[in-house]
Amino acid sequence: MASVAFSEKYFESLLKLTPKEQSQANKAVMLFQQDPQHGGLHYEKLTAFRDNKLRSIRANQDVRIILAAAEKEDLYLMLYVDHHEPAYEWAAKRKVEINPNTGSLQVFTVEERPLEETSRQPAAPEKPGLFDTIRDRQLLQLGVPEDAVDLVRAMKIEADLETARERDQIPPDAYEALFMILAGASFEEAYNEIVLTSPDVVDTEDFTTALTRPESLAHFTVADNEQALQEVLNQSIEKWRVFLHPMQRRLATGNKNGPVRVLGGAGTGKTVVAMHRAKWLAEHVATKYSRVLFTTFTRNLAADIQQNLNKICSSEALERVEVMNLDAWVMSFLKKQGYDYGLLADAKEERRLWEQAYSEKPASSDLSMAFFQEEWARVIQPQSVNSVDEYKKASRIGRGTRLNRQQRVEIWPVFERYRHLLASNHLKETDDVYRDARHLLEGQPQLRPSLCSVIVDEAQDMGAQAFMLVRALVPRAPNDLFIVGDGHQRIYGKNKVVLGQCGIDIRGRSARLKVNYRTTDETRRLAVSILEGVEVDDLDGGKDTQQFYHSLMHGPVPEVKWFSSLEEQADQVLTELDANGLSPEACCVIARTRNEVSALRSALENRHQTCHILDGRSANTPAGSLNLATMHRVKGVEFDAVFVASVNEGLVPLNLVIRSAADAVTRRQRENEERALLYVSLTRARKLAFIFGYGAMSEWFEAKKVT
Numbered sequence: 001m002a003s004v005a006f007s008e009k010y011f012e013s014l015l016k017l018t019p020k021e022q023s024q025a026n027k028a029v030m031l032f033q034q035d036p037q038h039g040g041l042h043y044e045k046l047t048a049f050r051d052n053k054l055r056s057i058r059a060n061q062d063v064r065i066i067l068a069a070a071e072k073e074d075l076y077l078m079l080y081v082d083h084h085e086p087a088y089e090w091a092a093k094r095k096v097e098i099n100p101n102t103g104s105l106q107v108f109t110v111e112e113r114p115l116e117e118t119s120r121q122p123a124a125p126e127k128p129g130l131f132d133t134i135r136d137r138q139l140l141q142l143g144v145p146e147d148a149v150d151l152v153r154a155m156k157i158e159a160d161l162e163t164a165r166e167r168d169q170i171p172p173d174a175y176e177a178l179f180m181i182l183a184g185a186s187f188e189e190a191y192n193e194i195v196l197t198s199p200d201v202v203d204t205e206d207f208t209t210a211l212t213r214p215e216s217l218a219h220f221t222v223a224d225n226e227q228a229l230q231e232v233l234n235q236s237i238e239k240w241r242v243f244l245h246p247m248q249r250r251l252a253t254g255n256k257n258g259p260v261r262v263l264g265g266a267g268t269g270k271t272v273v274a275m276h277r278a279k280w281l282a283e284h285v286a287t288k289y290s291r292v293l294f295t296t297f298t299r300n301l302a303a304d305i306q307q308n309l310n311k312i313c314s315s316e317a318l319e320r321v322e323v324m325n326l327d328a329w330v331m332s333f334l335k336k337q338g339y340d341y342g343l344l345a346d347a348k349e350e351r352r353l354w355e356q357a358y359s360e361k362p363a364s365s366d367l368s369m370a371f372f373q374e375e376w377a378r379v380i381q382p383q384s385v386n387s388v389d390e391y392k393k394a395s396r397i398g399r400g401t402r403l404n405r406q407q408r409v410e411i412w413p414v415f416e417r418y419r420h421l422l423a424s425n426h427l428k429e430t431d432d433v434y435r436d437a438r439h440l441l442e443g444q445p446q447l448r449p450s451l452c453s454v455i456v457d458e459a460q461d462m463g464a465q466a467f468m469l470v471r472a473l474v475p476r477a478p479n480d481l482f483i484v485g486d487g488h489q490r491i492y493g494k495n496k497v498v499l500g501q502c503g504i505d506i507r508g509r510s511a512r513l514k515v516n517y518r519t520t521d522e523t524r525r526l527a528v529s530i531l532e533g534v535e536v537d538d539l540d541g542g543k544d545t546q547q548f549y550h551s552l553m554h555g556p557v558p559e560v561k562w563f564s565s566l567e568e569q570a571d572q573v574l575t576e577l578d579a580n581g582l583s584p585e586a587c588c589v590i591a592r593t594r595n596e597v598s599a600l601r602s603a604l605e606n607r608h609q610t611c612h613i614l615d616g617r618s619a620n621t622p623a624g625s626l627n628l629a630t631m632h633r634v635k636g637v638e639f640d641a642v643f644v645a646s647v648n649e650g651l652v653p654l655n656l657v658i659r660s661a662a663d664a665v666t667r668r669q670r671e672n673e674e675r676a677l678l679y680v681s682l683t684r685a686r687k688l689a690f691i692f693g694y695g696a697m698s699e700w701f702e703a704k705k706v707t
């Protein structure tokens with residue numbers, strides 16, 4: 001039986017056909033796998049074309065499947081499917097080759113069409129080439145096909161590289177390397193990033209081996225038996241399930257000699273990597289008695305992840321993975337040990353307790369209640385400070401208000417009182433709960449759950465106590481921890497965590513994902529610009545950057561529009577939905593506060609638009625209803641279009657939050673978090689993003705507005 005592989009492009013083209021044609025194409029491929037020479041398929045060599053490996057078969061009278069044949073290996077690569085003429089047109093200039101330097105299987109176009117006119121404007125002849133500093137030999141090492149070297153040499157402006165990618169003249173791996181060079185990387189940096197496993201010798205005729213390389217598997221999937229073929233064809237191909245970026249694949253598979261940390265801007269596929277890692281661990285490391293715990297920040301995110309894992313894991317693998325938000329997991333664990341506390345989750349209750357505790361403040365002190373709350377969250381809880389003596393010694397690095405030892409002694413009773421109030425109300429904060437669970441495990445190791453591995457998603461919003469608990473949950477061993485996060489998206493006022501200080505040593509095992517698969521580059525740029533100048537950490541005491549972070553999709557630059565009233569803003573939301581043919585259930589209106597979300601809801605409902613508020617519990621949005629959510633709630637999810645609404649002065653950044661900061665340092669931290677909220681909101685958009693406001697505009701957008 002023949003082996004069949006499919007390119008990503010094949011599925012893209014398949015999905016453009018009618019359901020009937022798709023099913024005919026599937027049948028043809030299945031028949032082909034049984035018998036490539038079957039008369040009904042009209043297996044035909046496309047001799048006059050650029051690549052003599054190309055063949056076609058018939059799906060019906062008109063629809064043709066274009067494939068490349070490695071006949072000696074009885075291996076066939078399905079590349080494209082379309083109606084007769086466009087299918088042959090597509091095939092005429094394509095080449096399918098194993099790159100002799102990188103070993104990756106590449107499909108690209110060879111054509112003599114010049115690059116855009118822009119490069120040939122009067123001044124162009126003297127313009128230096130984009131890649132003049134890179135030698136031909138280096139271009140080849142980076143995976144540029146020999147046929148494309150002249151084209152690369154002719155590139156004069158950035159748009160030339162984009163044009164070449166859009167026309168498939170440069171294969172994706174070579175494009176990425178060239179993109180990095182343009183963005184300032186040295187040859188060595190680009191090479192190390194793109195050519196993950198440089199083969200010693202490449203056999204350019206050995207397609208079977210080429211298809212095992214991560215670079216090839218980013219764009220091809222193999223079905224080497226009938227069952228595999230059925231599976232590939234039956235599932236609607238969601239790309240993330242099959243076509244992993246080489247870096248994603250490298251991270252998701254194989255034994256790791258200890259904790260791994262994965263960073264990456266919004267939409268770079270961190271959660272996808274974490275899910276594939278869970279799958280790999282479930283298949284290779286876990287047993288029924290030693291499972292994988294996949295934790296994330298909220299119940300909604302855990303539910304989404306479970307749903308997606310169901311799509312990629314067998315039922316045996318699923319039994320070996322437990323998905324839960326960390327709070328829920330720890331509470332359930334503690335309850336089983338007879339723990340008799342509830343979690344303090346109600347902001348009003350919290351405020352009430354603080355107001356009582358604040359009354360212990362010495363009359364001589366003019367510190368605000370906000371100061372005490374911040375001090376508690378950023379100094380006392382992360383360091384498990386339990387007594388005045390410990391407080392005297394506690395590190396207060398990063399705090400804006402200085403306190404000498406005497407002052408610490410004087411204000412300590414406020415914290416003691418707050419702790420007492422929590423206890424007398426049978427309440428604990430999450431940090432307490434994490435700590436209690438860890439102490440329990442340290443004192444009674446036999447209680448340790450049987451886990452071989454813990455995966456942590458959205459790590460930027462987990463604090464030190466959470467990570468110390470995670471460390472205690474699983475013994476130090478290969479594959480023990482896999483941590484995924486993005487400091488740019490820290491929105492819950494947690495201290496920056498330093499994994500090394502929580503006993504988690506990631507040295508030599510960390511990576512950053514750079515390709516945004518969700519958002520258009522135009523939206524991504526705007527989102528990144530909001531965080532300009534904000535220093536972002538890498539979860540381990542170092543700095544993170546957005547260098548080389550890019551998106552391959554393009555669309556309109558998000559519009560920043562201003563209105564005179566909330567009602568006018570609501571009108572415009574409806575106008576844009578209509579004008580862009582958007583389904584309301586695939587879109588979301590996002591505002592900073594719950595009150596503003598409610599006001600928007602009323603305005604939209606008054607205009608006969610049904611709305612669906614995304615809150616703590618997720619339920620599917622009914623068809624025709626428009627999603628509405630706060631900025632906090634949209635973390636980790638995505639929509640075709642987002643309307644970041646009511647970006648008004650006072651709301652963005654939220655005045656209340658900024659004004660109540662006890663000192664300048666805290667104010668800056670809060671302002672950065674407000675920026676992160678906008679970054680998160682904007683990067684939820686798959687196709688379109690809008691920034692709307694009314695009344696006085698947020699100072700952050702004054703310069704960008706369109707009237």
Ligand SMILES: Nc1ncnc2c1ncn2[C@@H]1O[C@H](COP(=O)(O)OP(=O)(O)OP(=O)(O)O)[C@@H](O)[C@H]1O
Binds near residue numbers: 248264268269272273
């Ligand atoms: N290899 C891939 N091929 C195609 N699509 C992908 C790939 N990896 C991820 N995606 C898609 O990109 C989008 C973002 O992925 P994911 O949610 O994993 O990113 P993330 O880095 O966790 O995002 P965020 O931090 O913004 O929540 C999803 O729609 C996902 O299906």
